[in-house]
Each structure stands twice: as C-alpha cells, then as structure tokens.
Amino acid sequence: MSSDDDTHLSSMTAVWLMPVVTCVVNSGSGAIVANALTNTERSFATIVASYILWGIGLPLSMMVFVIYFQRLTIHKLPPKETIVSVFLPMGPLGSGAFS
Amino acid sequence: MGTGIVSILLHILPYNGYWLQWIAKIIFAVNVFLFVAGCILSIIRYSLYPHTFKAVISHPVQSMFLGTFPMGLSTIIDMICFVCVPAWGPWAEHLAWALWIIDTVISIVCALSLPFLLYVTPLKKYL
Numbered sequence: 001m002s003s004d005d006d007t008h009l010s011s012m013t014a015v016w017l018m019p020v021v022t023c024v025v026n027s028g029s030g031a032i033v034a035n036a037l038t039n040t041e042r043s044f045a046t047i048v049a050s051y052i053l054w055g056i057g058l059p060l061s062m063m064v065f066v067i068y069f070q071r072l073t074i075h076k077l078p079p080k081e082t083i084v085s086v087f088l089p090m091g092p093l094g095s096g097a098f099s
Numbered sequence: 100m101g102t103g104i105v106s107i108l109l110h111i112l113p114y115n116g117y118w119l120q121w122i123a124k125i126i127f128a129v130n131v132f133l134f135v136a137g138c139i140l141s142i143i144r145y146s147l148y149p150h151t152f153k154a155v156i157s158h159p160v161q162s163m164f165l166g167t168f169p170m171g172l173s174t175i176i177d178m179i180c181f182v183c184v185p186a187w188g189p190w191a192e193h194l195a196w197a198l199w200i201i202d203t204v205i206s207i208v209c210a211l212s213l214p215f216l217l218y219v220t221p222l223k224k225y226l
Binding site for chain 1: 164165166169170173174176180192195196199202205206207209210
C-alpha cells in the first residue's frame with residue numbers, strides 16, 4: 001500500500017453514521033411493535049431483540065462520533081457540498097434516547 | 100423518512116383534533132407510496148444495470164445511503180402499529196411484526212457490513 005492510496009481524515013463526513021443509526025432507529029420501532037402485539041411471548045422477544053439492537057447501534061455510533069469529533073477539530077468543517085451532513089449526529093442521540 | 104416522521108408526530112400530538120388524525124393518515128399513505136415507488140425504482144435500476152450496484156457499494160459516501168432504506172421502513176412499521184392495528188385487526192399486527200423482523204435483519208447487515216466495506220475497498224477504485 002503506497003502513501004497516495006491512504007484515505008485522509010479530511011474526507012470523512014458524518015454520513016459514516018448512517019448505517020449504524022439504522023440499528024438504533026429499529027430498536028425504537030421494535031418497542032412500538034411490542035406494544036401493539038397481543039401475544040406476550042412475542043412482545044417479550046421483540047423487546048429483548050430491541051435491547052440487543054440498541055446495544056449494537058449506540059456504542060458503534062459513539063465510536064464514529066469520536067472519529068468525527070477528531071475530524072472536526074483537525075480539519076474544521078466539511079466542504080460546502082456535504083455541509084448538511086452535520087445534522088446527522090442528532091440521529092443516533094435522539095433515537096437512542098427514545099429507545 | 101421525513102413524511103413518515105411527520106405522520107407519526109401528527110398522530111401522537113397531545114392536544115389533538117380529529118382532523119389532525121386524518122392529515123396524519125393521508126401523510127402516512129403518501130409515505131408508503133413514496134417508499135414503494137423508491138423500492139420499485141431501485142429494483143428496476145439494479146436489475147437493468149447490475150454494475151451500478153457494485154459501483155454504489157464501492158463508493159465511500161453513496162454506499163452509506165443504503166442505510167436509509169431500513170430507516171424509512173421503520174417509520175412505516177410505526178404507523179402501521181399506530182393506525183392499522185386498531186383499525187384492521189390482528190392480521191395487521193402479524194404484518195407489522197414480520198416487517199419489523201425483516202427490517203431488523205437488513206439493518207444489522209447494513210450496520211456491520213457497510214463500515215467493513217469502507218475499510219476494505221481500495222481508494223483507486225472510486226477515484
């Protein structure tokens with residue numbers, strides 16, 4: 001691997017969060033589904049699975065936050081085309097709180 | 100996704116009028132329509148031009164947007180639980196549960212595999 005192949009930290013945007021947030025959002029949805037189910041065993045299984053999903057999603061998103069924070073401090077704000085992505089960190093925090 | 104959240108919020112607003120519930124249901128229908136349209140378009144695109152799927156997965160930013168599919172499906176599942184289960188009966192809850200399981204599997208696969216693809220794909224491929 002030569003040095004011109006290296007990925008630079010400045011190329012990182014908050015969109016890296018997006019695949020991880022899907023788990024957290026799904027766990028919140030699982031709570032609502034468990035509420036609507038009449039079979040209590042299925043509800044219980046759904047709630048346990050929601051906890052597991054929350055456990056997968058939130059720690060991974062915390063790790064991505066750390067990298068994003070480092071990118072912001074070293075390379076300042078992202079370029080104008082991707083500036084909307086700065087709102088993405090709200091996703092896992094809000095959904096995680098809801099879950 | 101945005102229409103999904105709007106419909107959920109309108110449904111569960113505390114000081115609700117009956118007319119607000121109808122707006123929530125209309126926006127829910129729009130959300131389902133948009134989601135199904137997006138799905139059909141994506142399936143057609145990837146079956147007619149299979150090389151675009153590889154191109155999307157290899158690209159560092161575009162592949163991340165594949166994660167929005169389970170999130171949109173999640174808002175639809177929420178509204179099914181709020182609206183369809185009281186109105187249409189027990190088969191709607193089986194539908195919601197089945198959709199939620201499918202959504203869970205897709206989101207776990209996304210969350211674990213997309214960052215991995217980010218590590219593995221060499222830079223030269225998408226320059």
